[in-house]
Amino acid sequence: MDGPLLAPAAANRRSGATQDGRGCLLLDGGLASELERAGHDLNDPLWSARVLLEDPAAVEGVHRAFLEAGADCITTATYQATFQGLAARGLTADEAERLLLRAVELAVRARDRFCAESARPHRPLVAASIGPYGAYLADGSEYRGDYGLGRAGLADFHRRRWEVLARSGADVLLCETLPALEEA
Template identity: 60%
Template sequence: MSQHANPIQTLLRDVPFMVIDGALATELEALGCDLNDSLWSARLLSEAPETIRQVHQAYFEAGADCAITASYQATIPGFVQAGLTEQEARTLITRSVTLAVEARDAVWQPESGRPKPLVAASVGPYGAYLADGSEYRGGYDLDRAGLIDFHRERLALLLEAGADLLAVETLPSLDEALAITDLLAEHPGAQAWITFSAKDGAHISDGTPITECARALAGLPGVAAVGVNCTALAHIEPLIEVIKQACDLPVLVYPNSGEEYDPATKTWHPAKCGHTQSAPSGLIQGAAAWLAAGASGIGGCCRTTPDDIRALALWREKLTRD
C-alpha cells in the first residue's frame, strides 16, 4: 500500500458512504458464546475461531463494506495473564485478521460489481486491556511513551497479518491517539482510522473537545479517517458537525444501539425516556441526518446486529437508485 493510499477514500468513489459492520460480541453471545471474561471476544480466537468467522461472514452477507476484527482486547500481556505463551498470543492476534479475510473471501466475488470489502484490524485502547472500564474515562497510569510501548508489537502483528487498515477505536484520550500515530510512522504506508468514545456532543470521554482531537489528527501520515464509536445515538449528529468543521478527513460513526449500559451490573437496559427524546432510536433512524451532517461511514457498535447492518445497506441501495 502506498503512503498516500487511503482505502476508505478509494471505497467512497463507488458508494455514497461506507457501511461498517455491527457488534461482534453481541452476535457471538447470540450464538451461545460466554464472553464474561477479561479477554472478552478475544478469548474465542483460541476457543471458537470458526464462530468468529461465521459472524464476520454474516456481516459481509448483510452488506457491510468493512469488518472489524476480534482483536479489540487481544494483547500479548492480556493473553499471557490468561495462561498463554507469548508466541501463542502472537498467533491469536494474527488469526484475528485471517478469520475476517477468510470470511470476506467466502462472500465477495470480483465479478459481482460490489466494491471489495475492507478488513480493519481492531486496536482497542489500553483501558480495554485493563478491563476496568477506563476506555470510557481515560486517566491512565501510562504516559505517551508507555502507550507507544504497549501498542507497538500488536500494531505490527496486525499490519503484517494482512489487514487493509487498522480500526483504532473507543479511545478515551487524544494522547493515546497521538501515541498510535507515532507508531504509524514506523510503518510507511500503513493506514488507520481513529475513533473516540464520547461523553456528549462535543467532548471525548476524558473531556477533551473533539475539535481539538480532529485538528491534531488532520494531515498526520497514515490517518485515514476520524470519528466516534461506542457512543450514545443522541450525540452522533453534533459530533459529526464539529469534526467536519475541524478537519477534511472522512468521518466514521458507529454508535451503540440506543440501550444504556450499567457498568456496575454489566447489563444493558432500554434508554430512559426524557433526556433522549430527540435522539434517533437506532442506526437506520439516524442515518439520513448523520449523512447530511457529513458522515462518510456508518455502522454499529454495542448491541447492534447483522439485521441492523442489512437495513443500513438496503437503505443505501435505495439512495443509490433514487
C-alpha cells in the same frame, strides 16, 4: 504533543469500497453482541478474543453474516487481544502473535469467500481492531482514559500489537474507543 505515538502503518490503504459513489462505508455491527447472541459467554477479560481462542469458526461466521447484511468493512476480534492480556491467559508471545494473525485470517477468509460467491461491485475492507489500554485493564477506564500511564508507557503497550496487525494483511488498522488524546 509531538505527533502520533506510532507511525501510521503501510497496511493502511484505501480500497475501492467507496468507489460506488455512496461516499460512506457501512461498518459491521457489534461482533461481541452477535457472538453473545449465538451463546458465547464473553464475561472475560479477553472479551471476544476468548471466542477467537475457543471457537474461531464462530468468529468467521459472524464476519460472514455481517457481509451478507451489507457491511462494507468487517472488524477483527482483536479489540481486547493484547500481548499482556493473552500472557495472563498463559499464551506465549509467539502464540499471542499467531492468534492476532489468525483473527485477521478469519476475517480475510470470510471476505474472500463472500466475494467469490456474491456480485457485490466492491471488495469489503478488513479492519484490524486495536482497543485502548483501558480495554486490557477491563475496569471501565477505556471510557475515561485515566490510566496513570504516560505517553511512553502507552506506546510500549501498543507497539508489538500494532506492528503485528500492520503486517497482517488487514486493509486498515482501526483504533477504537481511545478516550484520551495522549493515547491517540
